[in-house]
Amino acid sequence: MKRIFPLLALSALLLATAAPSGLQMTGQVLDFERGYIFLTTGDAFKLADRVRILDAKSLKPTARTPEPRDFARIFFDDFGKVSAIELSGAPLPIETPPPLVEKFVVALSTPYSLPTPTPNPNARPDRFHPHFTPGKIVAVTFTVQVPPNTPMNAQVFITTDASNWNPQAILMHRIDALHFRVTRKLASGTDFRYLYTRGSLQTVERAENGMARKPRTLLISDADARAVGDIVYRWADDSSNGITAQPNAIPTQFNPAPFPNLPPGVPTPHP
Amino acid sequence: MNLRLIAAVLLAAVLSALGGWKPSPGGEPRAPMPRPFIAIALLLLLLAAARAGASAKSVQVDPLIRLSADRISFSFDRYTIDASGHVVVRASNGLVIHGQTFSMDLKLDRYMVAGHVTLQAGGHTQHGAAVSAYLQYDRLYVVPITGEPDRWTFIDNDLTKPYKGLIMPGDVFYFADFGRKRPFLTARSAVIRPLHYVRFEHVTLPFLGAPLPLPSYYLDFSADPNLVQNSLAGATYDLTYNFAGNEHAISALHLRYDSINKGYLSFEQHLSGRNGYAVISLNPATRPQKYWNGILDYQPNQRLSIRTFTQLYTDQTWLSSPRSAAQWSVATLTYALPKSFVQLTGFQTNYRLVNNPTESKNHPSYLQFTATTFPHQVGKLPLFESMNWGIGFNHDSYGAYGNGGLQKFGGYEYTTIWNHTFGFTLYTPSLRLTHHVPASKMYYFNASFTHSRQYFSVPHFTDVQTTSASISRQFSTSLGAYLNYQVQNVGDIYKVGGYTPYTPVINGVSYPSFSSFRGIATFRTLALGINGSPDPAFNWTILARVHRDFPKPEIGLFTFTPYNVLGNVTPPGQLGEPPYDITADLRFRVARHLNLEIQRSYFFHYGTINWSPTFFVQFTP
Numbered sequence: 001m002k003r004i005f006p007l008l009a010l011s012a013l014l015l016a017t018a019a020p021s022g023l024q025m026t027g028q029v030l031d032f033e034r035g036y037i038f039l040t041t042g043d044a045f046k047l048a049d050r051v052r053i054l055d056a057k058s059l060k061p062t063a064r065t066p067e068p069r070d071f072a073r074i075f076f077d078d079f080g081k082v083s084a085i086e087l088s089g090a091p092l093p094i095e096t097p098p099p100l101v102e103k104f105v106v107a108l109s110t111p112y113s114l115p116t117p118t119p120n121p122n123a124r125p126d127r128f129h130p131h132f133t134p135g136k137i138v139a140v141t142f143t144v145q146v147p148p149n150t151p152m153n154a155q156v157f158i159t160t161d162a163s164n165w166n167p168q169a170i171l172m173h174r175i176d177a178l179h180f181r182v183t184r185k186l187a188s189g190t191d192f193r194y195l196y197t198r199g200s201l202q203t204v205e206r207a208e209n210g211m212a213r214k215p216r217t218l219l220i221s222d223a224d225a226r227a228v229g230d231i232v233y234r235w236a237d238d239s240s241n242g243i244t245a246q247p248n249a250i251p252t253q254f255n256p257a258p259f260p261n262l263p264p265g266v267p268t269p270h271p
Numbered sequence: 272m273n274l275r276l277i278a279a280v281l282l283a284a285v286l287s288a289l290g291g292w293k294p295s296p297g298g299e300p301r302a303p304m305p306r307p308f309i310a311i312a313l314l315l316l317l318l319a320a321a322r323a324g325a326s327a328k329s330v331q332v333d334p335l336i337r338l339s340a341d342r343i344s345f346s347f348d349r350y351t352i353d354a355s356g357h358v359v360v361r362a363s364n365g366l367v368i369h370g371q372t373f374s375m376d377l378k379l380d381r382y383m384v385a386g387h388v389t390l391q392a393g394g395h396t397q398h399g400a401a402v403s404a405y406l407q408y409d410r411l412y413v414v415p416i417t418g419e420p421d422r423w424t425f426i427d428n429d430l431t432k433p434y435k436g437l438i439m440p441g442d443v444f445y446f447a448d449f450g451r452k453r454p455f456l457t458a459r460s461a462v463i464r465p466l467h468y469v470r471f472e473h474v475t476l477p478f479l480g481a482p483l484p485l486p487s488y489y490l491d492f493s494a495d496p497n498l499v500q501n502s503l504a505g506a507t508y509d510l511t512y513n514f515a516g517n518e519h520a521i522s523a524l525h526l527r528y529d530s531i532n533k534g535y536l537s538f539e540q541h542l543s544g545r546n547g548y549a550v551i552s553l554n555p556a557t558r559p560q561k562y563w564n565g566i567l568d569y570q571p572n573q574r575l576s577i578r579t580f581t582q583l584y585t586d587q588t589w590l591s592s593p594r595s596a597a598q599w600s601v602a603t604l605t606y607a608l609p610k611s612f613v614q615l616t617g618f619q620t621n622y623r624l625v626n627n628p629t630e631s632k633n634h635p636s637y638l639q640f641t642a643t644t645f646p647h648q649v650g651k652l653p654l655f656e657s658m659n660w661g662i663g664f665n666h667d668s669y670g671a672y673g674n675g676g677l678q679k680f681g682g683y684e685y686t687t688i689w690n691h692t693f694g695f696t697l698y699t700p701s702l703r704l705t706h707h708v709p710a711s712k713m714y715y716f717n718a719s720f721t722h723s724r725q726y727f728s729v730p731h732f733t734d735v736q737t738t739s740a741s742i743s744r745q746f747s748t749s750l751g752a753y754l755n756y757q758v759q760n761v762g763d764i765y766k767v768g769g770y771t772p773y774t775p776v777i778n779g780v781s782y783p784s785f786s787s788f789r790g791i792a793t794f795r796t797l798a799l800g801i802n803g804s805p806d807p808a809f810n811w812t813i814l815a816r817v818h819r820d821f822p823k824p825e826i827g828l829f830t831f832t833p834y835n836v837l838g839n840v841t842p843p844g845q846l847g848e849p850p851y852d853i854t855a856d857l858r859f860r861v862a863r864h865l866n867l868e869i870q871r872s873y874f875f876h877y878g879t880i881n882w883s884p885t886f887f888v889q890f891t892p
Contacts, residue, residue, distance in 0.1 A: 030385045030444055031371075031400035034416055038385075038400040040444045044420035068372040068386040068401075069355075069446060106420050112436055141748075148698040148719035152739065152757050152796060165496040168891045171858055171868070173802035173812060176743035176753045177717040179701065183748065184807045193494050201500050208645050209607035210614065211576050212568065215496060233646065 023076045025101050026092040032066040036106065037074065037082055044106040045074065048081040056088035080104035136188040136222040143181045144172065144196055144230045149238065156180040159204070160194040161215065167197040167204065188222035196232050208233040334406070335363040336382070336463040340373060343461055344454035345471065350377045350492065351447035352461065352469065353454075360384055364428055366411075367391040368402060376447045377492055380465050381405045383444060388413075395430040403443045406465045412443045453477065456488060467493040467518035489513035491521060497548035498541055502564040502580075504554060505529075519543055525554070532558050546570050561585050574607045583624075596624035611644040635667035635677065641692070653702055658695045659723075665690070680729050681768065687728075694723030701743075710745065717741045731769065734762040734791075752801045762791035784823040794848075795819040808860035818848045851875035854883075866891045 027039035036044045055062045056073060066072055066087060073086040073095070080103060086092075146156060156172045163169035172180035186192060193215040196205045207213040218228060341356025354373035360382075361367050371386025385401035390413065400414040411425040415433070423433035459473035469492075474485040490513065491498055498521060503509075506527040515522040525537040535555035542549040547569035554562050563583040570576040579602040587593040599620040606613050618637035623630040641661030648655055665688045667677045678685045698719035705714050718740040726732045736759070743753035763770070770790040775782045797817040804810045818824065854872040861867045867890055872883035 028446065030414070031387065033387055033400070036400070036416070036420055038414055038420065040446060042401075042414060042422055042439065042444045044400065044414065112438065145700070148696050148739070149721055149737070152755065152798065159496065161492070161494045161496075164491060165499045166891060168889075171810060173751065173804065173810065174753065174800055175745065175751050175802070176701065176715055177719060177739050177741035177755050177757075178698065179717070179743075181751070182807075182810075183804060195496060201496065204496075209574075210605040210612040210643070211573065211607055212570060215494065 023101055023104075024073060024095055025076075026071065026073045026095050028091075029066045029068055029070040029072050031068060037066060037072070037085065039072075045076075045082050045101075045104055046080070046106060048077055048079075048083045051082055052084040054084065054086045056086035056092065059086070062087065076101065076104055137185050138188050138220050138223060139183055139225045140186050140192075140218075140220060141181065141183045141225070141227045142170075142172070142230065143175075143179060143227070144232055145178050146180060146196075146232050147234050147238070148178065150178075150198070150235070152177075154198050157197050157199055158182065158194050159197050159201070160192060162190075162192070165201070167200050172196075186220045188220045190220040192218040192220060194218070196230070198235060198237075201236075203235050203237050205232040206234045206236050206238070210234065212236075334366070334465075336465070337361040337363075337460070338373060338463060339460040341459075343373075343458045343471065345456050345458070345469075345490075346452065347455040348452060349447065351375065352377065352382075352463070353447065354461075358384055365392050366428055370402075372446075374446045375463070377463075377465075377469065380407050383446070385444070385446075390430060392428055392430045397430050401444050403439075405440075405443075412439045414444070458488070464518050467491070468516060470516060485512075485514075487514055489516035489521060491516065493518060495543055497568070498543040500541065500543075500548055500550050500566065500568075501539060502550040502552045502566045503527075503537060503539060504562065516541075527555065532560075547576075559586055559588055561587065576605045578603045578605075593625055595627040595630050597622045597630070598624055610647075611642055613640065613642045615640050632669040633667055634669065635665065637663065637665050639663035646696075646698075649697075653699050654697060655700070656695060656697050659693070661692045663690045663692070664688075678729055685729055689728040690725050692723060692725040694721070696721045704742070711747055713744065715743045717743070730767065731763060731765040734760065734764065736760045736762075749805045750801075750803050752799070755796075755798045755800070757794075757796045757798075759794040760791060761794075764790055782825045784825060788822050791821075793821040808866075810858045812856040813853065814856075815853045816851070818850055818852075820848060824848055824850065849874040849877035849880070851877075861890075 027041060027043075030038040030040050030042075032038070035047050037047060038044045053062055053064065053066070054060060055064075056071075064087060066085060071088045071090060071092050073088070073092055074082050075084040075086075077083040142158060144156065146154075150156075156174075157168045158170035158172065159165050159167045160169055170182055170184060172182040175181050195213070195215050197203055205213060216230065220226065338352070338354060338358070338360055340354035340358045343352060343354040345352050352373070352375045355371065358370045358373045359367070360370075360373065368384045368388060368390050370384035370388040373382065373384050375382035381404060383401060383403040388399045388402050390397040390399065390402055390411070397413065398416050400416060400420065402414075403412040404410070405412065409427050411428070413423045413425065413433075414420055415423050421435060422437075422439060423435050424437040424439065425433060456471060456474050456476045458471035458475070461472065462470045469490050471488045471490075472486065474488045476483045476485055476488065495518075498519070503525065506525075506529045508528040510526040512524045512526070513521050514524060519542060521539075521541040523539045523541070525539060526534070527537055528534050532555050536557045537552060537554035538556050539550065539552040539554075547567070549568070550564070550566040552562075552564045554564065561584070563585065565581045566579070568576065568578045579600065581600040582598065584595075584597045585593040586595045597620070599618070601616065601618045603617075604615045616637075616639045618639075619634070620636070621634045623632050623634075639661055640663070641659055643659040644657050646655045646657045665677055666686060668686050677688050696719065699717060701715040701717055703713060704716050705712065719738075721735075721737045723735045724732055737757065738759075739755065739757040741753050741755035743751065745751040770788060772786045773788065774786045795818065799815045801813045802810070803812075852872050852874050854870060856868065856870040858866055858868040868888070870887040874880055874882070
């Protein structure tokens, strides 16, 4: 009996040290190797010698090892080591506030910051605006004044890099003889590049001096709403004299059929 | 450099076409060689395309990323690439990364590799749990595994100098959210040029419920609109397969359908550079009647631009010798001045390029010089004006009537006609008609007047005059309306002679309204438009119009006005519009990246025709 007692005491001590601390957390696995489990928060936790790996749904042991993208519920022992991991293919609800398990995170170098790095010349210059929170939905109203020679039956669209420059990406509504308008919900932080078209890239807007114009740019801030006013001075298919140089243009001096939709065979009037 | 070469090739092609197929004095074409010519032109264009890609290296900063893995997935919804199993990333700056999984958000210009990661660069190796590359800032954020895990930052790809403890973005190691949706495609490898394109290789694409294996699939997401310029004519349906490309070129096959050609294939090659772009297409490629189109736009500086469009028509079985062929080309040179710009436009058509007696011999040419001023405010008035002036030259030794000349008038056949033109535009900005009322009760007024007159060396002139006025009101942010009245006069006025009285008789029915036509047509349109957009994903429009045209739109006299692919009548000023019509247009989102537009018109008092011929239905991304 005297021999058994120390063994019982040692067993009780071992059981006590292996007992869970009661702390647990959930997260997505980044890596699992060399005695650590890494989460997408960038945190690493040391594994206990005999970590148990379970299926989160059945709570039965599994032969799988955690892999990147797995979702995991992690249990800590009193030493702050990971004693058990439940794996799931779907996100698990957040259970423990991260500050409570911060003490178990493997020690990191002291955090410090450097000045904002200079983006490389090929990058979009204002992608990360420092003064607003990205992701907020903002109602942006675009109003454009079109050239007076825009046909009354014309439709005006916005083409954007977000739609791979589909020339009919965003349909605008005519609000009077010279103006079109549309409201879109865009996430703040969106770096919006766009041009106005009449439905094709052959009818895209041109600069005031007749040259092809670079896409307009708009960075969506996190204001509740935003109004954008633009002017289109001319379209790419404009002709300076109002007559398009093409067969069947009406009327031209060498066009025998000034009104092209007369029925076939009907002698068309011409001088 | 690349586009200069392309310009030279296209110019040579056009000159060859004009020179090689210029009809001889006897009226017969010289020995035509269209097939070798086409083959040589295509070869040169492909060389130009290759050169365009090669010359692009000098302006690249972001590294080219070559990704291979057991499985690569792409999601169109989120523009994310995910890869898993034996991931290898090889960047053109010498960085090689091995890992278990890869995740990239193409719009955010960053990627991550996680799971048993090994980085190699400049002869150094670093092991870690994950690495996140922020390409915009040339930074690598790494969770290294040395003695214990830490967080290190490498700058400028230098693995010898870790910045330990440098603060990282909060979501630096987050996977892009791929969700549970099925991927758009899967592949075994990919080439990624950040902010420009991705080209997948060994692709499997779900198509009509079955996996479709493809050798490659190219996807452009660059900020360059010129790379997607197109030169294809409209089609009812178009399924595009970009099978090759880089940041300056795309090669695409189009599976198309239209009511005339039915199903067919087309090919299109896009090229884009810093100073311009070129597009070459063959459409339809699998039908005898083919159109070979080429667009070249070259802007060497901020003041000068050159744009050409050339269309070659051939009637041939595959690439055999054409039975008939025609070509037209238009080139516009634009030069910007401080408050105006000038344009020189040349237009040339050859209706018979091969010896086919049934084809017209016409080959009219046209050269027009115009100067256009910028819009300019008239004093302090709420009125803007702009003007244009031009001089032009037209020539055709064969003529539209088949027996010589551009026009027969007064017993003389004109083979050359000079013209000069003058035009101006006056317009008002939006003028408030009501004051001191809420915005929803505000009325606005707009008016514009455009006049263009063109005199010819044949004693006549043409007038195009358009007057428009509108009143509009925005009832709320989602509901607006306008009332517009427009009058357009199109006239062809002869000092002597000109249009003679004429009464068409069709199937025994005479149409006397045409008898008083003397060369001036008038189009009057009163339009009421109401627009609703209760949600950005749901829009509707109702447009009611009254037309009062001269000559009167007699039912049965005019063919039905053609509609373009957007459901609009084109060109404007077509005779024969019904006196009353109402059009409803509904556009709404049916999927995250797919909109559906449905449109149809109803005609009042237009004989037995009550509805427009078909519903206009269009899906847009």
